[in-house]
Amino acid sequence: MSTSVSSASAGSRADTVDSSDAPLLQVNDLHVEFRTRDGVAKAVNGVDYSVRAGETLAVLGESGSGKSVTAQAIMGILDSPPGHITGGEIIFKGRDLLKLGSEDRRQIRGAQMAMIFQDALSSLNPVHTVGAQLGEMYRVHKGSSRKEATAKAIELMDRVRIPAAKDRVNDYPHQFSGGMRQRIMIAMALALEPDLIIADEPTTALDVTVQAQVMDLLAELQAEYHMGLILITHDLGVVADVADKIAVMYAGRIVETAPVGELYARPAHPYTRGLLDSIPRLDQKGQELYAIKGLPPNLLHIPAGCAFNPRCPRAQEICRQEVPRLFQVTENDGTELAGRGSACFFWKETLNGE
Amino acid sequence: MPDQDKYNEADPLSEAGTGEEEMPSAVESRTFDLGTMEGQSLIKAERLADHPETPAIEDRVVARSLWQDAWRDLRRNPIFIISGLLIIFLVVMAIWPGLFTSTDPLKCDLSKSQQGAESGHPFGFDTQGCDVYSRTVHGARASITVGVCATAGAALTGTVLGGLAGFFGGWLDSVVSRIADIFFGIPILLGGLVFLSVIPSQSIWIVVAFIVVLGWPQLARIGRGAVITAKQQDYVTAARALGAGNARLMLRHILPNAVAPIIVVATIALGTYIALEATLSFLGVGLKPPTVSWGIDISSAADTFRNAPHMLLYPAGALSLTVLAFIMLGDAVRDALDPKLR
Numbered sequence: 001m002s003t004s005v006s007s008a009s010a011g012s013r014a015d016t017v018d019s020s021d022a023p024l025l026q027v028n029d030l031h032v033e034f035r036t037r038d039g040v041a042k043a044v045n046g047v048d049y050s051v052r053a054g055e056t057l058a059v060l061g062e063s064g065s066g067k068s069v070t071a072q073a074i075m076g077i078l079d080s081p082p083g084h085i086t087g088g089e090i091i092f093k094g095r096d097l098l099k100l101g102s103e104d105r106r107q108i109r110g111a112q113m114a115m116i117f118q119d120a121l122s123s124l125n126p127v128h129t130v131g132a133q134l135g136e137m138y139r140v141h142k143g144s145s146r147k148e149a150t151a152k153a154i155e156l157m158d159r160v161r162i163p164a165a166k167d168r169v170n171d172y173p174h175q176f177s178g179g180m181r182q183r184i185m186i187a188m189a190l191a192l193e194p195d196l197i198i199a200d201e202p203t204t205a206l207d208v209t210v211q212a213q214v215m216d217l218l219a220e221l222q223a224e225y226h227m228g229l230i231l232i233t234h235d236l237g238v239v240a241d242v243a244d245k246i247a248v249m250y251a252g253r254i255v256e257t258a259p260v261g262e263l264y265a266r267p268a269h270p271y272t273r274g275l276l277d278s279i280p281r282l283d284q285k286g287q288e289l290y291a292i293k294g295l296p297p298n299l300l301h302i303p304a305g306c307a308f309n310p311r312c313p314r315a316q317e318i319c320r321q322e323v324p325r326l327f328q329v330t331e332n333d334g335t336e337l338a339g340r341g342s343a344c345f346f347w348k349e350t351l352n353g354e
Numbered sequence: 355m356p357d358q359d360k361y362n363e364a365d366p367l368s369e370a371g372t373g374e375e376e377m378p379s380a381v382e383s384r385t386f387d388l389g390t391m392e393g394q395s396l397i398k399a400e401r402l403a404d405h406p407e408t409p410a411i412e413d414r415v416v417a418r419s420l421w422q423d424a425w426r427d428l429r430r431n432p433i434f435i436i437s438g439l440l441i442i443f444l445v446v447m448a449i450w451p452g453l454f455t456s457t458d459p460l461k462c463d464l465s466k467s468q469q470g471a472e473s474g475h476p477f478g479f480d481t482q483g484c485d486v487y488s489r490t491v492h493g494a495r496a497s498i499t500v501g502v503c504a505t506a507g508a509a510l511t512g513t514v515l516g517g518l519a520g521f522f523g524g525w526l527d528s529v530v531s532r533i534a535d536i537f538f539g540i541p542i543l544l545g546g547l548v549f550l551s552v553i554p555s556q557s558i559w560i561v562v563a564f565i566v567v568l569g570w571p572q573l574a575r576i577g578r579g580a581v582i583t584a585k586q587q588d589y590v591t592a593a594r595a596l597g598a599g600n601a602r603l604m605l606r607h608i609l610p611n612a613v614a615p616i617i618v619v620a621t622i623a624l625g626t627y628i629a630l631e632a633t634l635s636f637l638g639v640g641l642k643p644p645t646v647s648w649g650i651d652i653s654s655a656a657d658t659f660r661n662a663p664h665m666l667l668y669p670a671g672a673l674s675l676t677v678l679a680f681i682m683l684g685d686a687v688r689d690a691l692d693p694k695l696r
Contacts, residue, residue, distance in 0.1 A: 075595050077591055077594050077595050103599075106597055106598075106599055107597065108597075109594070109595055109596060109597040110595070110596035110597025110598075111597060114595065114596055115592070115595040115596070117588055117591070117592055117595075119588060122587060122588040122589065123588040123589050123591075123592040124589055124592070125589040125593070125607050125610075125611070126420070126589075126611070127419065127420055127610040127611055128606075128610070129419075136593075136598075136606070137596060137597075140597060140598060140599075140602060141597060172419065185592075188592075188596060189596070
């Protein structure tokens with residue numbers, strides 16, 4: 001899968017982003033921990049990010065880096081216990097969601113923010129037809145009649161290009177292929193035209209050919225409805241084509257943020273560089289593929305200092321003692337690079353590829 | 355969708371689309387899209403790859419739900435047919451005993467005590483000189499009523515309590531589970547002897563209530579387990595993420611996925627509850643005369659079994675047949691709802 005992105009497509013998408021208004025969603029210094037039998041696992045340790053209407057933020061990271069937990073905290077579907085939000089704020093359309101009551105939050109879910117899950121088969125209820133499940137959105141939030149809901153369900157299935165929607169509305173989830181099921185999940189998330197969609201690895205369970213279709217569909221619908229999209233993934237290839245900006249997470253922290261093209265061209269964090277170097281490339285045929293050595297840290301015992309230091313080729317004494325904040329990344333002459341940040345003491349060296 | 359058909363016809367790949375051939379075509383059209391960002395060619399690429407699903411529509415099998423599937427299985431299962439016919443027969447007998455006999459089971463003639471069969475009285479007479487055939491027919495009502503009502507009560511109580519405990523967890527789960535454990539620990543016959551012997555009124559409803567009180571923990575455990583399993587499924591999280599409240603999650607998303615094991619256990623329990631009622635009546639703590647019950651008849655016939663075996667054999671046979679029918683039904687339902695257990 002190609003990881004480069006044409007500047008033309010990135011530019012055209014950037015035009016649709018409202019840069020004037022306040023962000024649709026702003027996460028500030030979010031902390032989430034899981035209190036387990038073995039101790040407290042700090043899954044999210046101070047995450048900040050923001051999404052504007054019409055903008056796509058890709059959250060990238062390995063398993064266990066806290067990307068899904070952050071999303072669950074935003075949606076308010078964190079299993080508690082064992083999960084607890086211990087600090088920070090989640091500002092959605094000017095309101096701090098963490099201060100709202102559970103009923104207020106329930107009404108926001110689905111109607112104003114929705115989520116697409118990784119495994120569409122297990123995320124659809126096997127005992128109800130897809131039409132009933134799509135229609136449920138209208139019945140719960142809008143109080144539609146059964147008949148109206150079915151008509152709306154067919155309309156939605158047409159929107160996500162499921163062939164012969166009318167005939168298939170009464171089919172059960174298992175009768176659809178993987179790609180079609182993911183379309184149904186997308187349709188369900190889109191049903192009430194929410195302002196924000198969180199897609200948690202929407203294409204991971206799909207095969208490569210279908211992945212591209214589903215991502216393109218998602219991007220197209222997002223542009224049409226002018227929604228904010230948070231795309232959670234560990235696939236660098238998927239991100240390149242769709243995202244506007246990227247936040248790379250490691251051990252519950254954001255280690256690098258950048259507009260999508262720049263991140264691929266000039267990473268400013270050794271972890272990002274490692275991720276990019278471990279993509280197989282045709283021009284390196286026959287050579288050994290680079291891998292970031294070591295394992296992601298145990299969240300019960302996050303290393304002191306920079307969490308990445310035991311695996312980092314650039315690690316110095318300071319990395320083992322101090323936690324790096326997210327530094328503003330600048331060109332060598334000191335001009336700020338908009339939207340770029342790196343939580344590495346040696347971002348300058350990394351940026352210049354030294 | 356006329357334009358879709360056009361694409362299908364135009365594309366040679368769609369007929370024999372092996373994976374290897376599809377890959378480059380999809381990738382090609384994709385890279386093309388990246389440059390132009392036009393929706394039109396996107397749609398084309400999607401329809402090509404999704405094509406295999408399109409033609410299936412005309413001759414597609416009609417969609418069936420779990421219950422439709424189960425019903426289809428049941429209809430073909432001889433055990434279900436036999437037990438079903440038997441149960442229909444027994445239920446009709448319980449509701450309208452007059453269809454089978456016009457003899458009053460309580461009108462007895464001591465002069466015929468323990469006599470064998472004669473015309474009009476095919477099963478003979480018991481010690482009191484009552485007609486055994488008529489008593490066997492009328493005894494169905496007590497057994498079926500106790501069985502059905504006790505099962506319904508225990509299933510309802512068990513599902514509600516176990517389901518709530520499983521869904522909410524925490525202290526509610528602890529409280530319900532411990533109470534269930536306490537009732538589970540009471541041996542049912544010993545409990546029956548103790549409780550029922552101190553209650554003066556021996557109406558049928560006392561026996562039903564007793565069985566419900568001691569029977570619900572079994573169904574609560576099954577229900578709690580099933581609800582916990584269903585609760586952890588992604589579709590429940592998904593429904594919650596799309597704004598479903600607790601009541602909707604429980605009734606619409608969890609209950610339909612958790613109810614199958616409860617139905618199976620309840621059907622089998624029905625047979626054992628009927629046997630339990632007969633046992634309690636046999637021991638003299640269940641139903642009491644003048645209620646007509648197989649258990650009472652078996653009890654009074656047991657002493658004179660060697661002199662007049664017919665007094666015991668007919669009500670005992672009817673009881674065995676009824677219990678067997680319900681347990682067979684439970685087996686058939688289990689096979690249909692969970693084919694993996696077979």
